[in-house]
Amino acid sequence: MTEDAAVEDAVDEADEELLTIGAFAARSRLSAKALRLYDRLGLLAPAYVDEASGYRYYRAGQAERARLVALLRRLDMPLTRIAELVEAADGGTADGDARAAELLAAYWADVERRIAGQRTLAAYLRGRLSGRSSQMYETFAVETVRVPEQVVVTETRHTLADELPAWIGAALGRLEGAARACGGVTAAPFVVYHAEVSMESDGPVEACVPVADEAAARAWVERYGRTWETKVRVEPARTLAYTRISKAQVAHPQILAAFEAVEGWVARQDGLEYDGPCREVYFTDWDAAGPDDPVCDVAFPVR
Secondary structure (H helix, E strand, O other): OOHHHHHHHHHHHHOOOEEEHHHHHHHHOOOHHHHHHHHHOOOOOOOEEOOOOOOEEEEHHHHHHHHHHHHHHHOOOOHHHHHHHHHHHHOOOHHHHHHHHHHHHHHHHHHHHHHHHHHHHHHHHHHHHOOOHHHHHOOOOEEEEEEOOEEEEEEEEOOOHHHHHHHHHHHHHHHHHHHHOOOOEOOOOEEEEOOOEOOOOEOOEEEEEEEOOHHHHHHHHHHHOOOOOEEEEEEOOEEEEEEEEEOHHHOOOHHHHHHHHHHHHHHOOOOOOEOOOOEEEEOOOOOOOOOOOEEEEEEEEEO
């Protein structure tokens, strides 16, 4: 079959005009280079490709999808989310359009949250670089407290910063459920950072809940704890240097200033040294707390 005959057959099958890539590029107001890229990425395949020449042909009706893909890429939307959105929109139904709009709204909400966090981080860094960091640290009152030995059920995970808040909430919830089966929770849950957690470093982080009955806790872990790698250990008595922060201040990067304020305080104390990894102690109901309510102690063990 000749190339012209193959193209004619493709036209007959769709009952719609087929355009060369150059003509389709002009119709969709995109470059041929962009169209080849969209094909390679699986976002917009030609209606027909000649096996001998490799020439691409498009249906005129694909122009709307091509423009939509181009606009979504300008929003830096990941390819998988673009594919999901354009598939929903391709149905041409009211439900499909509504679903596509929901997907776009969800993506943009994620972008705005990320930008808000970056904006706050930039302000924090400007304060550090301009020498105003000491003013920020002065807003944190640092004290010490003696914490007795505790039996704790724990769950440890390697996690990056963007996954950390969700994991902390889930892990502490699981551990508090375990503690209720082991005589109850005896003190405030806490999270221990055994190494740095950022977008490049993944800890590990250990969630801990103090329990009343060590034997019951060990039995519970033996029976149920393997799914989440739950363990039981004895946390030794410690002195903590800490500052208390609100729910709003727990957010990154505000919490970094609290950690640095405690570190600065420790450095100014003669003869005081660190006695273990830093931690966050959550002493109240997180869900019930408002943005300005105290919820967490940022703490360093010292001796």
